[in-house]
Amino acid sequence: MEKTVAIELKGITKYFGSVVANEGVDLTVYKGEILAILGENGSGKTTLMNMIAGIYFPDEGHIFVDGEEVLIRSPKDAFRYKIGMVHQHFKLVDLFTAAENIVLGVKDGRRFNMKEVNARVREIAERYGFTIDPKKKVYEMSVSEKQTVEIVKVLYRGADILILDEPTAVLTPQETERLFEVIRHMRDDGKSIIIITHKLHEVLSVSDRVAILRKGRYVGSVETKYATELSLTEMMVGQKVALNIERPDPVRPRPRLMVKNLTCKNKEGVATLSDVSFTAFGGEILGIAGISGCGQKELLESIAGLEYAYPGSSISFVTDEGEEEELVGLSPREIRNMGVALSFVPEDRLGMGLVGSMGMAENMMLKSYASGKTPFVERKQPTELAGKIKEELEVVTPDLKTPVSRLSGGNVQKVLVGREIAEAPAVLMTAYAVRGLDINTSYMIYHLLNEQKKKGVAVIYVGEDLDVLLALSDRILVLCGGKVSGILDGRTATKEQVGLLMTKSEREGKEDTHEQS
Amino acid sequence: MFDIVSFLVQAIRLSAIFLFGSTGEILTEKSGHLNLGIPGIMCMGALGGCYGESLYISSLPVSASTSAPDLTLMNPFLAVLIPILTAILFAGAMGALYSFLAVTLRANQNVTGLTITTFGIGVTKFFIAPIKSQYQAGFSQASIFFRTGFPFASSLGDFGSLFFSYGCLVYLAIIVAVVASLILSKTRVGLHLRAVGENPATADAAGINVGGYRYVATIIGSAIAGLGGLTFVMDWLSGSWEYSIDGMGWLSVALVIFAMWKPNLSILGSILFAILYILPNYIPGIGFAARELMNMVPYFVTVLVLLFVSFQKKRENQPxxxxxxxxxxEAR
Structure with a gap:
């Protein structure tokens, strides 16, 4: 079959501040094909697609649609070129019906008539085999129904190029299969479908071609029929990069935190963690690897007492005397008083860790607010602590009263980690501790973690950069879809091993999901 | 003897004030703007109407006998239309000011609304005194035009009084509420407006101008609420003045909740509020305390409705x- 080009990218480069998100990406998408964009977290897949969809504007490079160079400055522009994107986070009005959401913002010159809209929605649904009730309200819908609405919304606007950002992340295996069926129908109708994903087996089962991105660069593309999981993993993770991160040998490791059969569920009742068991040792760094949304956040939060652990779960903290104490059911404060410190860095550092509008000293008080014998707040100690952190970690701030939201990301992180370390914890958990930080600050954080490790603290490090995880951790626990898919020795494990464990076991997990549902 | 017909007629007359206020506020709130400036905006509507009326009166030829504008030369049509337009202008300007503060300057909506209320009340008190003393006779005369019902009403007995005896603003209030209701539920503009109030990020992604919709809805809503102030002065008070318009404004805001953000329900709600408001006047020998208690009932009912709505958890009835x-x- 003769292939015609639908859209072509040449030399696309995008910076966010000084960080390169995409660099010199060339990519061609043909009509009537399913192209999978594969890459690790932070490899620039979504950013690249956002530039086609009009969310971001490229700093350099050219985009050609049907052979003509185009400028896509807004989602509206993208629709004019028949490009539509379904984002990971649905943009739907809960109170509206499916059809109302679909027609929202469409100005097609037709008289506004919901009956006609409903009919046209049904027509599209029939054509590609969707199941959708145009009159159903979004708030009554399951996640997969909402996704259907998003896809039909794009088709309703006449898109010929559909971009789906991790469409299967929220779906059950059966729903995923149904989605793939629909996608194949759309391909047979001559549309181009681009799927952003990091699930290898899905890439292999649905796509015609795979394009791989690594660290913002285009690595290459292969026909799916010539690809294997191993070959794709190799292209995805690339050569091992030698990092000069120190890794002292663990001193007298002893069990500190024993997690057994930990199970958590999200609001929809889908398990985010199932039967997770592991032991964290004092005096070692336990790295946790996994693609985003595989349960790292829930794992840390349930240890910190912020997430409800289902019956049967057990998290026991081993005291210095060797006694085991159950953490499940305790409040975050009780857990913290036992010496479990959580330095959680979600996408927004100021969300859970610090209060942006308060200064360094006041943020220190968030930990000591309950101490003190008078009704008045104790300011002296927190202020001294803030001063100490500022000096030791070289926090750049005009003074201790400056709101921390005005500090740079690296300095905010130093304040947060500094405060947690000052608690002299027995367990220190960090999530994405170096996200968005420059090299020097990152190394300082690694150093701080190693210092804690030497003191006998059990450090749990959730990270996204495999090179760092391999260089820093004594052991690496790999999570995949809420399950432990393996625990590797950080000194001997290879990047491919970790990469495969991160993505592979999902197929095997299929049967388990059946049982749960 | 309790005259049920005249009681209802009075209640429906009064309800127009609440109906204008609540319809305006519903349109505004549907865009996501909580405009607590409605009391001040209704004051400004009243002030604007009086100002327009005074301009019209002073443009009349001077009568030789009294050396004042000759009120017998007043054109009923202009005497009604000009104040309506100036009320819309004054109140709409307040809506524009609110939108400028809340959308363009990103001020906190609660603070902005309360500021608009105090500002509107203050400005009105400052400017109304000279106008009302100078044009009192003219306002009384104009008020007659405002209150004139259909000429055939008296020939239809009680039926005529109940349905055809009201001044033009009462009918306008009901028409505006019905039209607003239809726009919200049936049109593309209404769909977009509701989307803006429900989920502005989604509306934005769909290519809807969120700020624009909020500006327009707030200005139009304020203009409608301003007509409530005009109704209070020219219809209910027969052209005199009382500094209690803001109380009417707060009742209108409460009515929005009572009507669960539906202008068509607001028509019935406003009549109920008006009945509760004037009921004490129709109970002979009622004491001061009982009267005050009864005046409190509309607010109390609103609290009950709010409780009911939140217990019911029906998504369609939520704000x-x-x-x-x-x-x-940028705030993603």
Whole structure:
């Protein structure tokens, strides 16, 4: 079959501040094909697609649609070129019906008539085999129904190029299969479908071609029929990069935190963690690897007492005397008083860790607010602590009263980690501790973690950069879809091993999901 | 003897004030703006109407006998239309000011609304005194035009009094409420407006101008609420003046909740509020305490409705999801 080009990218480069998100990406998408964009977290897949969809504007490079160079400055522009994107986070009005959401913002010159809209929605649904009730309200819908609405919304606007950002992340295996069926129908109708994903087996089962991105660069593309999981993993993770991160040998490791059969569920009742068991040792760094949304956040939060652990779960903290104490059911404060410190860095550092509008000293008080014998707040100690952190970690701030939201990301992180370390914890958990930080600050954080490790603290490090995880951790626990898919020795494990464990076991997990549902 | 017909007629007359106020506020709130400036805006509507009327009166030829404008030369049509337009202008300007503060300058909506209320009340008190003393006779004369019902009403007995005896603003209030209701539920503009109030980020992604919709809805809503102030002065008070318009404004805001953000329900709600408001006047020998207690009933009922609505948890009856929240695109 003769292939015609639908859209072509040449030399696309995008910076966010000084960080390169995409660099010199060339990519061609043909009509009537399913192209999978594969890459690790932070490899620039979504950013690249956002530039086609009009969310971001490229700093350099050219985009050609049907052979003509185009400028896509807004989602509206993208629709004019028949490009539509379904984002990971649905943009739907809960109170509206499916059809109302679909027609929202469409100005097609037709008289506004919901009956006609409903009919046209049904027509599209029939054509590609969707199941959708145009009159159903979004708030009554399951996640997969909402996704259907998003896809039909794009088709309703006449898109010929559909971009789906991790469409299967929220779906059950059966729903995923149904989605793939629909996608194949759309391909047979001559549309181009681009799927952003990091699930290898899905890439292999649905796509015609795979394009791989690594660290913002285009690595290459292969026909799916010539690809294997191993070959794709190799292209995805690339050569091992030698990092000069120190890794002292663990001193007298002893069990500190024993997690057994930990199970958590999200609001929809889908398990985010199932039967997770592991032991964290004092005096070692336990790295946790996994693609985003595989349960790292829930794992840390349930240890910190912020997430409800289902019956049967057990998290026991081993005291210095060797006694085991159950953490499940305790409040975050009780857990913290036992010496479990959580330095959680979600996408927004100021969300859970610090209060942006308060200064360094006041943020220190968030930990000591309950101490003190008078009704008045104790300011002296927190202020001294803030001063100490500022000096030791070289926090750049005009003074201790400056709101921390005005500090740079690296300095905010130093304040947060500094405060947690000052608690002299027995367990220190960090999530994405170096996200968005420059090299020097990152190394300082690694150093701080190693210092804690030497003191006998059990450090749990959730990270996204495999090179760092391999260089820093004594052991690496790999999570995949809420399950432990393996625990590797950080000194001997290879990047491919970790990469495969991160993505592979999902197929095997299929049967388990059946049982749960 | 309790005259049920005249009681209802009075209640429906009064209800127009609440209906204008609540319809305006519903349109505004549907866009996501919690405009607590409605009391001040209704004051400004009243002030604007009086100002327009005074301009019209002073443009009349001077009568030789009294050396004042000759009120017998007043054109009923202009005497009604000009104040309506100036009321819309004054109140709409307040809506524009609110939108400028809340959308363009990103001020907190609650603070902005309360500021508009105190500002509107203050400005009105300052400017109304000279106008009302100078043009009192003219206002009384104009008020007759405002209150004139259909000429055939008296020939239809009680039926005529109940349905055809009201001044033009009462009918206008009901028409505006019905039209607003239809726009919200049946049109593309209404769909977009509701989307803006429910989920501005989604509306933005769909290519809807969130700020624009909020500006327009707030200005139009304020203009409608301003007509409530005009109704209070020219119809209910027959052209005199009382500094209690803001009380009417707060009742209108409460009525929005009572009507669960539906202008068509607001028509019935406003009549109920008006009945509760004037009922004490129709109970002979009622004491001061009982009267005050009865005046409290509309607020009390609103609290009950609010409780009922939140217990019921029906999504359609809840306030717009992003009510009171400002939207900035960068804040993802």
């Amino acid at each position: 717009p999801a992003s009510l009171g929240l400002s939207y900035f695109r």
